Amino acid sequence: MLEMLSYDFMQRSLWAAALVGAICSMIGVFVVLRGLAFVGAGTAHAAFAGVTLAYLVGLPPLPLAILFGLATVWVTGVMEEKGQMKLDVSIGILYTATMALAILFIGLMKGYNAEVYGYLFGSVLSVTPEELRTIWILGFIVLCIMVVFSKELYFIAFDQEMAEASGVPARQIFFLLLSLIALTVVVSLKTVGAILVFAMILIPASTAYQLTHSLSHMTAYSVVIGIVCAVGGVMLSYAWNLPSGPAIVLLATTLFFLSALFSPKRLKRAAAL
C-alpha cells in the first residue's frame, strides 16, 4: 500500500485530495447551517459550463469557471435580496440553464474531449504539478478568508437578520460566502468533478452535524472527516482500481450513514424519550 507514496502522481493526488477535502468540508459547515445546499450544486454546473466554453474557444478553463461560478451565485443572491425570487428557485433555473449551455458547448466541439469529461467526473489521479499549484494558491486564499471572517460567517448562518441588527455587515458577508462557495467549487472541479463536488461540500459537514452541539467542534470534525474521506477515497481507488471521485464520495456517504446511525445527539434524544 505504501508503495503508492513513491509515485509522483500519487503524491500530487493525495495533496490535491487533502486540500480539496479540507476546503469543501469547511465551507460545507456554512452551506449546511445557512441552508445553501442547492447553491453548491448549481454553482458546480455553472462552473462546468465555463470550463466547456473555455475548451471550445481555446482559453484556459480556470478563469471562465470562476467567472461562471461567481456570476451564478451573485445573480441568485441579488434576486433573493431584492425579494424577486427565492434562492432555490433562481439557482434551479441557472443550474439547468448553465448545464444546457455546457451540453451545447460540448456539442459544438469537434470530437470527444477527455479533459472536459475529467472536469465533469473528476480525475484526481491526473492532477498536474501546475494544477496542484493552482489548487494550493486558490485553496489557501479561500481558507484564509474563511478563517478571517469565521465569526461573521457563523453569525449569518445562525441568524442573518440578527447579525445585521447587531452591527455585522451581514449582507456583504452573505455575498462573500456565496463567492467562497463558487471559488471552492472551482478549486475542486478537477479533483472530484462537477457532479460530485457538491457531495464533498455537503456530506462531511452533515456528518459532523450529527456528532456535536457545538459550532467550533462541528467545524473541526467536518474538516477532519473531509480530509480523511478525500485521502482515503484516493487510496481506495488506487488499491482497488476504482474511479477516484466516486470512491471519495461513497466513502463519505458511508461515514454519514454510520454517524446518523450512531449519532450521540440522536441516541441521547432517544434515551430521553
Added chain:
Amino acid sequence: MGTPIIRFSHATFGFPGVIALKDITLEIAEGEFVGIIGPNGSGKTTLCKAVLGLMRPLEGSLQIFDCSCEELRCHHRARIGYLPQKGRLDQNFPITVLEAVMMGRYGALGLFRRPAKQDREIALQALANVGMQDHHDTALGHLSSGQQQRVLIARALAQQPQVLLLDEPTTGIDITTQHSVLDLVRRLHRDLGLTVLLVTHDINMIRPQVDRMVLLKTRLFAAGAPEAVLKLDILQQVYGKDLVITEKDLIIVEDYHHR
C-alpha cells in the same frame, strides 16, 4: 425624562405599494421603558426594524443616537441589543449557550478582530445577569423556551447596549415563565440603566412594568402613561369588536388570543 435618543419625525415606512407605518412622530428618551402595542399587522415589527436601521423612512425622518438612520453604521447598531420574535430559532442548530452569547460581541468587535478573553468574560457576565451562567456549555436547543429567551437576552446584553429592543419576548412560553422573563427585563432596565423598547400583544402583562405605552395601528394612535393610553374609546378605535374588557379591568384582544 432623559435625553431623547430615538426620534421619529413624520416618518412613513413600508415597501412599494404597501405602507406599514404612516406619519409617525415619537421620541424615546434615554432610560425609558416603553411598551409598544397594537393588533396584528399594526406595524410593531416594522417599528423594530426601523429602530435597528434595517428600514429607511419613505417620508419624514428617523434619528437614532443623533444620527439619521441613513447614516447608521455598524457600531451604532451594536449599541442596540435585539431579541427577535421567537420561532426563528432552529432547535437543531449546533451551538452552545456560550457560543450564542459570544455572537453578541461580534458587531462591537468589528471585522478582523477575534474575540479575546475580555469578550468571553463579558459574555459570561451577561449570562450571569440572566441567571444562566451554569448552562454556558449546554446546547441551546436543549433548553426550555424560557431559558432560550434568557440566553438570547444575554446575547443582546453581551453587546453592552444602550437600548434593549425586545420583539414579543413572551410569546409561546408558559405564563410563569412569561412573568419571570418580564421581571428579568424590568430588573435589567433598573440595574443597568437600559432604555427598553418592548413589543408585545399582551397589554395586561406589561401594563404594570412600563413607563410609557405606544399604541400603533399603521398610525400612532396614542403614546403616554399606560392609564392615558389604555382608555376604552382609544382601544375600541384600534381593536374594534375584537376588544373585551372584563370586570377586573383585564383587556382581552380576541384576534390574538383566539387564534
